[in-house]
Amino acid sequence: MAAIEERGNQMAVEVRGAYRSYGSLSVLKGLNMDVPNGCIYGLLGASGCGKTTLLKCIIGRLQLSEGSVIVLGQAPGARGHSIPGKDVGYMPQDLALFGDFTMLETMYYFGTLFGMSPKKVRERGKFLLELLELPSVTKTIKKLSGGQQRRVSFAVAMLQEPPLLILDEPTVGVDPLLRAKIWEHLLELVQRTRTTIIITTHYIEEARQAHVVGLMRNGLLLAQSPPDDLIKTHGMTTLEEVFLSLCREQETQERPPSQLSIQHSFTALNGGDEDLNEETPLLKSKRNNKASWTSNAKKMLKSMCECDPINPSTILPRPRSIAALCWKNFTRIYRNPGLLIFQFLLPAFQIVLFCLAIGGNFSGVSVAIMNSDRGINYSEATGMGEYIFDKCTPFENMDNFGSLFVSKLDDKSLDFTYYDSMTDAVDAVKKGKAWMAIVIPENFTQDMVERLGSIILQDNIPDDIINGSTIEIYEDVTDLQMTYTLQNKTTAASELFLEAFINNCNISKKDISSPLQVHNPPVYGGFHLSYTDYVAPGMIVSITFGMSIGLTALSFVIERKEGLLDRTWVAGVNVTEMVIAQILTQCIILFVQSTILIILVRFAFKVYMVHLRSIFLVELLTMLQGLTGMAYGLLISSLCQQETSAMQIMAGSVYPVLLMSGIIWPLEGMPKFLRYISYALPTTYAAEAMRSIMGRGWGLADMFVWRGFTITIAWFLLFGVLATIGLRLRK
Numbered sequence: 001m002a003a004i005e006e007r008g009n010q011m012a013v014e015v016r017g018a019y020r021s022y023g024s025l026s027v028l029k030g031l032n033m034d035v036p037n038g039c040i041y042g043l044l045g046a047s048g049c050g051k052t053t054l055l056k057c058i059i060g061r062l063q064l065s066e067g068s069v070i071v072l073g074q075a076p077g078a079r080g081h082s083i084p085g086k087d088v089g090y091m092p093q094d095l096a097l098f099g100d101f102t103m104l105e106t107m108y109y110f111g112t113l114f115g116m117s118p119k120k121v122r123e124r125g126k127f128l129l130e131l132l133e134l135p136s137v138t139k140t141i142k143k144l145s146g147g148q149q150r151r152v153s154f155a156v157a158m159l160q161e162p163p164l165l166i167l168d169e170p171t172v173g174v175d176p177l178l179r180a181k182i183w184e185h186l187l188e189l190v191q192r193t194r195t196t197i198i199i200t201t202h203y204i205e206e207a208r209q210a211h212v213v214g215l216m217r218n219g220l221l222l223a224q225s226p227p228d229d230l231i232k233t234h235g236m237t238t239l240e241e242v243f244l245s246l247c248r249e250q251e252t253q254e255r256p257p258s259q260l261s262i263q264h265s266f267t268a269l270n271g272g273d274e275d276l277n278e279e280t281p282l283l284k285s286k287r288n289n290k291a292s293w294t295s296n297a298k299k300m301l302k303s304m305c306e307c308d309p310i311n312p313s314t315i316l317p318r319p320r321s322i323a324a325l326c327w328k329n330f331t332r333i334y335r336n337p338g339l340l341i342f343q344f345l346l347p348a349f350q351i352v353l354f355c356l357a358i359g360g361n362f363s364g365v366s367v368a369i370m371n372s373d374r375g376i377n378y379s380e381a382t383g384m385g386e387y388i389f390d391k392c393t394p395f396e397n398m399d400n401f402g403s404l405f406v407s408k409l410d411d412k413s414l415d416f417t418y419y420d421s422m423t424d425a426v427d428a429v430k431k432g433k434a435w436m437a438i439v440i441p442e443n444f445t446q447d448m449v450e451r452l453g454s455i456i457l458q459d460n461i462p463d464d465i466i467n468g469s470t471i472e473i474y475e476d477v478t479d480l481q482m483t484y485t486l487q488n489k490t491t492a493a494s495e496l497f498l499e500a501f502i503n504n505c506n507i508s509k510k511d512i513s514s515p516l517q518v519h520n521p522p523v524y525g526g527f528h529l530s531y532t533d534y535v536a537p538g539m540i541v542s543i544t545f546g547m548s549i550g551l552t553a554l555s556f557v558i559e560r561k562e563g564l565l566d567r568t569w570v571a572g573v574n575v576t577e578m579v580i581a582q583i584l585t586q587c588i589i590l591f592v593q594s595t596i597l598i599i600l601v602r603f604a605f606k607v608y609m610v611h612l613r614s615i616f617l618v619e620l621l622t623m624l625q626g627l628t629g630m631a632y633g634l635l636i637s638s639l640c641q642q643e644t645s646a647m648q649i650m651a652g653s654v655y656p657v658l659l660m661s662g663i664i665w666p667l668e669g670m671p672k673f674l675r676y677i678s679y680a681l682p683t684t685y686a687a688e689a690m691r692s693i694m695g696r697g698w699g700l701a702d703m704f705v706w707r708g709f710t711i712t713i714a715w716f717l718l719f720g721v722l723a724t725i726g727l728r729l730r731k
């Protein structure tokens, strides 16, 4: 109240020579407007004439291309000014409320942003609930009727009893009785508190209750006067007729619209209006209009040009705003089970799917076998057969090496089908019934005995013996992973086959061993590890990064599209507060997300990790990657107006990151130019660090690990700064 009195005779809103365009569409074309303090100003005009654009310029949500606006003595957004902020109550045309919140929660959210105590919010909530005939404060907004939702939006605008109320079509969808009640309240409010109200409405006759009406057409005000004055001056009986007559007049004017003069008349207010007496600021402002404008323009220029001493409270993030934003973020998640599952369980679900679907052991792989080996009867054997028999302790299938080889093949994963001829076995591969045909010749045992004996005795091995002791393999290699797996299994089977002789036949291992010696255990990792163990560390990084991008970008774009973000900015929240609140919320979400993820990976799927104590580093890196994804999501949201474009950028970013970060395939397997691009991605070094932590047991002192952390933090800061700049520009 004191602030209002201090303003005395000033106009609450003064607009001069306002131009504003959207691209090539010129919406405001040199508009002038004066809204006296403590009155209701009805802004009338056809749909699309620029009313909302004008209101957004007044509350500081849009900048004028040319001209100036002074609101409550200063340009909107000037340092230390509470517009946007607690001095303006804004009811936009869109609902701009969180559907999952109750009316009370909505009030708490905005009330906290305005610095109101919970007690005050409850009191105001109760009063507005009764005034606007709303049902229970605990009903969620999405369960209210359209009209009730509009009234909640109206209540939010009036919550903090601001000196300036901007109401964009508040009475749409409201029944005539309640509409009358709302007008009654607005008139009483102006009388009691000298609040200034700018209201747009499509019900022209409704605006007769306003103290001043502004008739707007094609980006210009055709007239602004008390309604009765206008009617009297034009000799009409209704405002609608006046409006029509002014429109026709404008159409017949030959001058360009920006040169049309505004018809100002405040005379009807002089004693004629029962709500505003002689002492109203309106009359005084009429007298002092010109002088007041000049002094205000000077003040505005001063606030723009001379830097006032910086008041830290106006530039530093305010804890109450951050708390309100965090509370809003968590309430949204908690109220929306779908979002809750999406936030906390989707990454876990993805890693479960990955561990189940990728890198597991094969089963049911069809293999065609043609084993025509006749074997050998050692009791009747002579020559080399007798020699081998004497050296060996009898073991299973020793008399049929073909069956011995098949028994050494991993029969848990392979499904054998036996064929009588080589042609049938190979045909099975040709017809796609088997991935591999194994053809064992009829003299396999006989010739193998000769071959082994010759090796032991270091004799020459004739070609026909080599041919007869060779198993032929026919493969379908259209699936690389299948080919590698089957080749590994056949190689393993042949090693096991030879091992049976080494172990049972008193043969020296060196006689038949390979010249290579692979040490077991290896330096890092283990030969038992699967593809899952290799890919899982990178997957943790990319899933967390990708999910955070999606969730942040989409929630911001949707909030903006629904007008929720707009309303929050109008409530005075700044970008820094918004970003800090997002980081804090995301940290908690990421902690839960990454804990579930790591527990599943390590304990449910037993993915390889050298030291259990490394879990702390794994969690920390996962959270940092999530924060980097969040910052990138914020950047996307600052660039996109629509969910579809945000989704396109997300899909266009997440897949290349997954494919090119060395997560699925090592960087060494990429063309050189692509490697350089890979190194520039935010997940490449992080995935490498994660593999080093989990697979090698390395810590922060190791270069691969600290480099991964440092680069992740650098990306987070870069995206964060760019997103903050982007959001500031788009705000």
Ligand SMILES: Nc1ncnc2c1ncn2[C@@H]1O[C@H](COP(=O)(O)OP(=O)(O)OP(=O)(O)O)[C@@H](O)[C@H]1O
Pocket (backbone or CB within 6 Å): 022, 025, 027, 045, 046, 047, 048, 049, 050, 051, 052, 053, 054, 093
């Ligand atoms: N963000 C935007 N980008 C491009 N054009 C826009 C944008 N917002 C509004 N416009 C266009 O500017 C013009 C004025 O729009 P505005 O919303 O200010 O009109 P209005 O008088 O409030 O209309 P209504 O009474 O139907 O709400 C319209 O032609 C509209 O299509």
